[in-house]
Amino acid sequence: MSEKELTDLIERIKERRLKLEMSYQDLSDATQISKSTLQRYETGYIKKVPINQIEILAKALHTTPSYLMGWDAPPSPSLSLTQQEETHIKKYRQLDADGREDVDDYVDMKLAKLQRKAEEGAESLG
Known part of the structure; x- marks a missing residue:
């Protein structure tokens, strides 16, 4: 992965996290990736993001690995849910x-x- 591709990946992760109003802790809880690792990804301190973590991040950020990698257009505008809203929906479905x-x-x-x-x-x- 080139430096530009990594920078774009990190920017897409950060953009999705902020759009969903997720803190590092929220994303950490959803992915089981440590909060400090997530912060290091976004600051560029860690220069490689493992492919399996891209998949995990995409799922938690309600997008696709292809979008995070820059291969696909952004997801179509749809209703973005906060973690609390998702929790309510899961409970409602039960x-x-x-x-x-x-x-x-x-x-x-x-x-x-x-x-x-x-x-x-x-x-x-x-």
Whole structure:
């Protein structure tokens, strides 16, 4: 891997990590790669990123190894999830139909409450 390819790889890793609002610790937790190693990759201190770690990083960063390597275009804009949002989705998927309905009802109730507050705030301004 040339110096330019390594620099581009590192930049793509950093860009994806920041876009997903992941700290080094978040990425470390998702990949089992130490936080210090991840920091050394991004600072360029480590000059080689093993291919198996590129695959692991791509999965944790919701992209492909091909994108990280610069072989493919960036992933199409889709909904990027934070680690907390992913955790909620995983938990939601473990619920039975009744549990999911309860969660849906609760979310709808909270959103309706926020909407009412926003409308009340707009009325008091106008």
